[in-house]
Amino acid sequence: MATKKTNSAESASAARVSSSVEELLLAALERGGDSFETGRYLVTFKEEAIDEGIASLGVQGQGMRVADARDFESQTLALEEVGDADAVVLPEIGVALISGEAAQERSMSMFSSIASESPIKSIDPEYFVFAQDAYEAYYQSKFFQTGQSGFGENLSSIARILEAIAKEMHGTNQPQLEAEEEAMVLGATWGLTACKVTQSTRSGAGIKVAILDTGMDIVNTGHPDFAGRPIVSQDFVGQPIQDLNGHGTHCIGTSCGPLSPAGTTPRYGIAYRASIFAGKVLANSGSSVGFSVLNGMNWAIAQRCEVISLSLGGAGGPVPAYTNAGQAALNNGLLIIAAAGNEASPTGQPANSPTIMSVASLDQNLTTSNFSNFGKIDIAAPGRDVFSSVPRPTRYGIKNGTSMAAPHVAGCAALWAETSVSLRGVALWNKLRSTAKHLPLPATRVGAGLVQAP
Amino acid sequence: MSKGSKFVVSTSGNRSLIDIKDELSDHGFKVEHTLDAIGCFTGEFTDDEDPDSLKSIPGVIDVSPEPEPVDVGPPNSSMTW
Numbered sequence: 089m090a091t092k093k094t095n096s097a098e099s100a101s102a103a104r105v106s107s108s109v110e111e112l113l114l115a116a117l118e119r120g121g122d123s124f125e126t127g128r129y130l131v132t133f134k135e136e137a138i139d140e141g142i143a144s145l146g147v148q149g150q151g152m153r154v155a156d157a158r159d160f161e162s163q164t165l166a167l168e169e170v171g172d173a174d175a176v177v178l179p180e181i182g183v184a185l186i187s188g189e190a191a192q193e194r195s196m197s198m199f200s201s202i203a204s205e206s207p208i209k210s211i212d213p214e215y216f217v218f219a220q221d222a223y224e225a226y227y228q229s230k231f232f233q234t235g236q237s238g239f240g241e242n243l244s245s246i247a248r249i250l251e252a253i254a255k256e257m258h259g260t261n262q263p264q265l266e267a268e269e270e271a272m273v274l275g276a277t278w279g280l281t282a283c284k285v286t287q288s289t290r291s292g293a294g295i296k297v298a299i300l301d302t303g304m305d306i307v308n309t310g311h312p313d314f315a316g317r318p319i320v321s322q323d324f325v326g327q328p329i330q331d332l333n334g335h336g337t338h339c340i341g342t343s344c345g346p347l348s349p350a351g352t353t354p355r356y357g358i359a360y361r362a363s364i365f366a367g368k369v370l371a372n373s374g375s376s377v378g379f380s381v382l383n384g385m386n387w388a389i390a391q392r393c394e395v396i397s398l399s400l401g402g403a404g405g406p407v408p409a410y411t412n413a414g415q416a417a418l419n420n421g422l423l424i425i426a427a428a429g430n431e432a433s434p435t436g437q438p439a440n441s442p443t444i445m446s447v448a449s450l451d452q453n454l455t456t457s458n459f460s461n462f463g464k465i466d467i468a469a470p471g472r473d474v475f476s477s478v479p480r481p482t483r484y485g486i487k488n489g490t491s492m493a494a495p496h497v498a499g500c501a502a503l504w505a506e507t508s509v510s511l512r513g514v515a516l517w518n519k520l521r522s523t524a525k526h527l528p529l530p531a532t533r534v535g536a537g538l539v540q541a542p
Numbered sequence: 543m544s545k546g547s548k549f550v551v552s553t554s555g556n557r558s559l560i561d562i563k564d565e566l567s568d569h570g571f572k573v574e575h576t577l578d579a580i581g582c583f584t585g586e587f588t589d590d591e592d593p594d595s596l597k598s599i600p601g602v603i604d605v606s607p608e609p610e611p612v613d614v615g616p617p618n619s620s621m622t623w
Contacts (some may be wrong), residue, residue, distance in 0.1 A: 370614060401612055488621050491623045
C-alpha cells in the first residue's frame with residue numbers, strides 16, 4: 089500500500105503545469121499501462137460562472153497558487169514561465185489546467201462528484217495527443233508486399249480470417265499461426281523484400297549490433313515488439329536512454345526488429361536475433377552533445393560489436409577522429425556503417441571517412457532518392473517510406489532518409505556475419521559489396537548497388 | 543584562441559597511449575577522456591597554446607577542434623538524416 093502511494097505521489101509531482109512534454113511522457117511511460125493521461129487535469133467551468141470558478145481555485149476556495157493567462161502579454165501563456173503554480177487558467181475558454189500534485193492533494197479526479205451549484209462543469213484527465221499520419225500510413229497498402237502481388241489492405245483481413253479458422257479448429261489454447269505462415273500472409277516491408285531478407289534463413293544470432301542514435305523505447309516493459317529481448321544501453325548525452333525522439337527506435341527496428349511483430353503488423357526488421365547495443369549519442373532533440381558521437385563509437389568498439397551503425401552526420405570533410413574510429417573498428421574485426429546524408433550534396437561526415445561504409449538511399453523503384461547524398465558512396469539501401477518501430481504509444485511509423493538506409497545495411501551485415509566467423513571487418517565490408525544487387529546507376533550514387541541478405 | 547576550447551587528439555596506434563598522454567600534459571593539453579578503443583584523447587588546453595604544437599609528439603597524427611554537432615531532426619519527424 090505504501091509503495092503504491094509513493095509511486096503515485098512521485099508520478100503526480102512530475103505532472104506540473106510547467107512540466108515539459110518530455111517530462112510528462114517519460115513519467116507516463118514509467119507508470120506503465122495503456123493510459124494516455126499526462127497526470128494533469130482540466131477543469132471546465134460553466135459558461136456563466138467562469139470568474140466564480142477561477143476565484144474558487146485560489147485563496148478563497150481550494151487554496152491553489154493560480155497563474156492567469158491574462159497576466160501574460162496578449163494572453164500568450166508560456167507554461168515554462170508559470171513556475172510552481174498549481175493551476176493555470178485560460179479565462180477566454182473557461183478552462184483551468186491543474187497540476188497532478190494539486191489535484192491529488194484535493195482528491196480531484198474524473199470521478200469527483202460535483203455539486204449542482206458548483207461553477208465547475210466537469211473535471212477531466214489531460215491526455216497526450218499524437219500526430220495521426222503514422223496511423224494512416226500504416227494502413228496504406230503500398231508499404232506491404234507478399235512474394236506475389238501486393239494484397240495490401242486485404243492482408244490484415246486475410247490474417248484475421250485465418251486466425252479465426254485456426255482458433256475454430258484447434259481451440260483458443262493453440263498458438264496462432266506459425267511465424268513463417270504469418271510472415272507469408274502478412275508480408276514484409278518493401279525494403280526487406282528488396283534486400284531479399286524474407287528469403288534468408290539467417291537471424292543475426294550471436295552477432296552484436298550497435299545503433300548509435302537517440303536511444304530506444306525501453307522504459308518499464310519497453311516496446312512490445314522487443315519484449316524479453318535484452319538490450320545493452322549506454323548514454324552519452326546526459327539523458328535517460330528512453331527514446332523521446334523516435335529516430336533511434338526506428339533504426340533499431342529496421343536493423344534488429346522481430347521476425348513476427350505483434351498483431352497483424354508486417355515484418356520490418358532484419359537481424360531478429362542479433363544482440364542489440366543502443367548507444368544514446370543524440371539527445372531527444374535529435375542533436376549530438378559535445379563528443380557524444382566519438383564516445384559512442386569508442387564504446388561500441390570496446391564492446392566488440394561486429395556491426396556499428398550511425399544514422400547521423402553533418403556536412404564537412406572527413407573528420408580524422410572518425411577515420412581513426414573506423415580504422416580501429418576494422419583492426420578489431422568490426423564494421424562501422426554510416427548514413428551518407430539527405431542534403432543532395434557530397435557525402436557528409438562520418439560516412440565520408442574512408443574507413444567507414446557509407447550508405448545512399450533508394451526509392452521503391454530502386455532509383456536513388458532525390459535527397460540522397462553522393463560522391464563517396466559504398467552501397468545503397470531502401471530509405472524511402474520505411475515502416476518500422478517508434479516509441480509507445482504510437483508504436484510504428486514511417487520515416488525517410490539515408491538514416492533508414494543505413495540500418496538495412498547493418499541488419500544485412502549481421503546476417504552475413506552469422507554465416508561465417510571470417511566475415512568480419514574488411515572481409516564483411518567486401519562481402520556486402522560483392523553480393524550487392526547491381527543497379528544501372530553510377531557508383532557515386534549507389535556504390536556497389538542494393539545491399540542483399542545471405 | 544585555444545584556451546578553453548575542446549579538442550580531439552588522434553593517435554597512430556603505434557605508441558602507448560599512456561606515454562602520449564604524459565607528453566600531452568607537458569605541452570599544456572589537459573586530457574578529459576582517453577578513448578582507448580579508438581586511440582583518441584579529448585580535452586582542452588590550459589593556456590593559449592598552438593594546437594598544432596601537439597603534432598610534434600611522436601604518435602600524434604591529428605589535432606582538431608570538437609566536431610560540429612550533428613542533428614537528425616526533432617522528435618517524430620518523418621524526414622531525417
